[in-house]
Amino acid sequence: MSQVHVHRVEVCFGDCDPAGIVFFPNFSKWMDTASLAFFMACGVPPWRELVKTRGIIGTPLLEIHTRFLKPATYGETIEIHTSVEEWGRKTFRHRHLVRRGDDLLCEGTETRAFCVREPDGRIRSIPIPEDIQALCL
Amino acid sequence: MSQVHVHRVEVCFGDCDPAGIVFFPNFSKWMDTASLAFFMACGVPPWRELVKTRGIIGTPLLEIHTRFLKPATYGETIEIHTSVEEWGRKTFRHRHLVRRGDDLLCEGTETRAFCVREPDGRIRSIPIPEDIQALCL
Amino acid sequence: MSQVHVHRVEVCFGDCDPAGIVFFPNFSKWMDTASLAFFMACGVPPWRELVKTRGIIGTPLLEIHTRFLKPATYGETIEIHTSVEEWGRKTFRHRHLVRRGDDLLCEGTETRAFCVREPDGRIRSIPIPEDIQALCL
Amino acid sequence: MSQVHVHRVEVCFGDCDPAGIVFFPNFSKWMDTASLAFFMACGVPPWRELVKTRGIIGTPLLEIHTRFLKPATYGETIEIHTSVEEWGRKTFRHRHLVRRGDDLLCEGTETRAFCVREPDGRIRSIPIPEDIQALCL
Numbered sequence: 001m002s003q004v005h006v007h008r009v010e011v012c013f014g015d016c017d018p019a020g021i022v023f024f025p026n027f028s029k030w031m032d033t034a035s036l037a038f039f040m041a042c043g044v045p046p047w048r049e050l051v052k053t054r055g056i057i058g059t060p061l062l063e064i065h066t067r068f069l070k071p072a073t074y075g076e077t078i079e080i081h082t083s084v085e086e087w088g089r090k091t092f093r094h095r096h097l098v099r100r101g102d103d104l105l106c107e108g109t110e111t112r113a114f115c116v117r118e119p120d121g122r123i124r125s126i127p128i129p130e131d132i133q134a135l136c137l
Numbered sequence: 138m139s140q141v142h143v144h145r146v147e148v149c150f151g152d153c154d155p156a157g158i159v160f161f162p163n164f165s166k167w168m169d170t171a172s173l174a175f176f177m178a179c180g181v182p183p184w185r186e187l188v189k190t191r192g193i194i195g196t197p198l199l200e201i202h203t204r205f206l207k208p209a210t211y212g213e214t215i216e217i218h219t220s221v222e223e224w225g226r227k228t229f230r231h232r233h234l235v236r237r238g239d240d241l242l243c244e245g246t247e248t249r250a251f252c253v254r255e256p257d258g259r260i261r262s263i264p265i266p267e268d269i270q271a272l273c274l
Numbered sequence: 275m276s277q278v279h280v281h282r283v284e285v286c287f288g289d290c291d292p293a294g295i296v297f298f299p300n301f302s303k304w305m306d307t308a309s310l311a312f313f314m315a316c317g318v319p320p321w322r323e324l325v326k327t328r329g330i331i332g333t334p335l336l337e338i339h340t341r342f343l344k345p346a347t348y349g350e351t352i353e354i355h356t357s358v359e360e361w362g363r364k365t366f367r368h369r370h371l372v373r374r375g376d377d378l379l380c381e382g383t384e385t386r387a388f389c390v391r392e393p394d395g396r397i398r399s400i401p402i403p404e405d406i407q408a409l410c411l
Numbered sequence: 412m413s414q415v416h417v418h419r420v421e422v423c424f425g426d427c428d429p430a431g432i433v434f435f436p437n438f439s440k441w442m443d444t445a446s447l448a449f450f451m452a453c454g455v456p457p458w459r460e461l462v463k464t465r466g467i468i469g470t471p472l473l474e475i476h477t478r479f480l481k482p483a484t485y486g487e488t489i490e491i492h493t494s495v496e497e498w499g500r501k502t503f504r505h506r507h508l509v510r511r512g513d514d515l516l517c518e519g520t521e522t523r524a525f526c527v528r529e530p531d532g533r534i535r536s537i538p539i540p541e542d543i544q545a546l547c548l
Contacts (some may be wrong), residue, residue: 010170010490012170012173013169013170013173013428013434014166014183014434014436015217016429017427017428017429018322018424018428018429019321019429020429021334021397023303023306023424023425024302024306025299025300025302025303025306025337025425028298029149029151029297029299031148032149032298033147033149033150034152036212046211046212047150047293048157048210048211048283048292055179056291058150060298060345061298061342062342064298064338065337065340066337067336068334068335068336068337071334073185074173074183074429086534097277123293123345150291150292150297151291151297151299153292154291154292155287155290155293155294155347155458156458156468156469156534157292158534160288160440161475162437162439162443165435166436169435169436181414184429185429194430195430197316197430197435197482198434199434200478200479201435201472201474201475201477202477203470204473204477208471208534210292211292212477227428260430260482261415286443286444286447287444287447287469294459304424306424307425310423310424310485320485320486322484322485332424347459348447348457349447349457349459
């Protein structure tokens with residue numbers, strides 16, 4: 001359970017492919033943006049500050065699952081409704097609903113982990129910081 | 138001379154490169170979006186309608202010239218101020234000023250032509266449609 | 275069952291994010307490219323020809339499911355091993371394995387349908403063309 | 412004067428826009444990739460190593476100037492011929508010629524500077540490292 005944040009996107013010409021519809025990886029990009037917007041709306045600092053204060057580089061993806069129901073095109077405004085539907089010990093799962101007015105265009109989940117960078121440059125997941133989780137409820 | 142349109146962009150994590158700043162081709166993408174937003178704000182239909190009614194597929198680029206003055210990063214909102222600084226017979230030149238508050242981040246010109254698609258699939262420029270130009274003044 | 279096609283990608287600086295690793299939607303883009311490369315390697319014409327001869331605009335995505343195991347960065351070459359693991363009547367499912375040498379970086383499925391554009395502009399799925407399927411086995 | 416490096420790109424479906432041709436900012440992305448490929452072919456380490464050994468984060472863009480002569484589309488292979496046409500004290504200028512067989516599709520220049528990141532996070536240009544320049548001649 002968590003708050004729900006709505007992120008608005010204006011679809012651009014360059015987001016669309018030769019079929020005239022949104023090139024689907026852009027939906028993944030927008031869900032990623034919606035994830036960060038969710039945390040920032042909850043009061044979490046952007047990753048470039050957290051990396052300095054706590055070594056946290058962000059919340060890399062472990063898994064995504066997306067269903068595409070209706071296409072969108074440029075000149076349209078879409079909304080991404082983002083929440084956290086499950087908090088584990090080291091991972092959490094976002095749910096994103098992409099809407100254009102009353103139409104559900106696309107829905108998906110993202111499984112992510114908070115990660116730090118080790119001194120040797122490797123990226124390692126950490127338990128979900130309790131204070132960050134508390135901000136999102 | 139023309140109207141001036143302001144297009145707003147929220148910079149995303151995925152717009153930035155390993156140096157942590159906007160990957161510069163995104164400025165070109167946003168200027169392209171600002172160009173279409175300019176025409177639509179002036180009352181010109183989107184290209185996907187013009188292609189049906191008049192065969193016009195859009196205004197492909199002939200030339201761009203951009204100077205990058207200051208970097209931007211994710212979580213920031215920038216504004217693109219777009220106008221047409223010169224109308225020729227078959228080409229026109231946009232000027233885009235990209236600002237973050239009082240800072241000028243980037244400025245550039247785009248030379249474009251209105252184009253139609255020939256029956257053989259080739260793209261051909263046409264004289265600037267007078268009614269479209271009139272909408273933009 | 276199907277043939278297996280290997281598509282090679284050189285990871286670019288601009289494919290990576292501020293954490294210095296591939297921005298994950300690029301894996302979806304590369305799987306999409308690998309899908310078209312698979313069909314073309316099997317002898318299927320590119321979509322821009324099929325749209326003229328048979329009205330087929332391509333194979334839009336219905337669903338994707340991807341697991342990210344290890345990150346990649348620029349200067350690396352990765353391989354996408356693509357096959358069709360299931361053919362339905364109107365949909366088929368690709369499997370993509372993304373490797374860097376012996377490392378499995380990412381694996382995913384894509385469910386797609388062959389689609390045509392209706393005279394009113396809407397996109398509609400069709401039964402999988404038997405001749406195209408036969409080319410892929 | 413410098414060496415000339417040829418970087419090969421296979422144009423993807425997702426690189427193309429609703430007009431069916433390469434969305435032009437992708438040419439800027441490919442020129443950027445060709446710039447790094449040029450330096451690496453000359454024996455310069457990738458930026459992620461130079462940032463550790465010498466603090467150099469890369470060669471951010473100061474200015475680009477590009478002329479688009481002919482369009483390209485997916486399924487085509489293009490070549491970018493990259494050299495340095497002028498070395499200044501703190502900046503240098505790349506020339507990129509984008510070819511498809513004998514056709515010149517696009518040509519452009521990029522003015523860049525080698526940059527380091529200051530302790531306060533700001534990015535600052537430095538004189539062109541003589542040893543790096545020597546590798547490129």
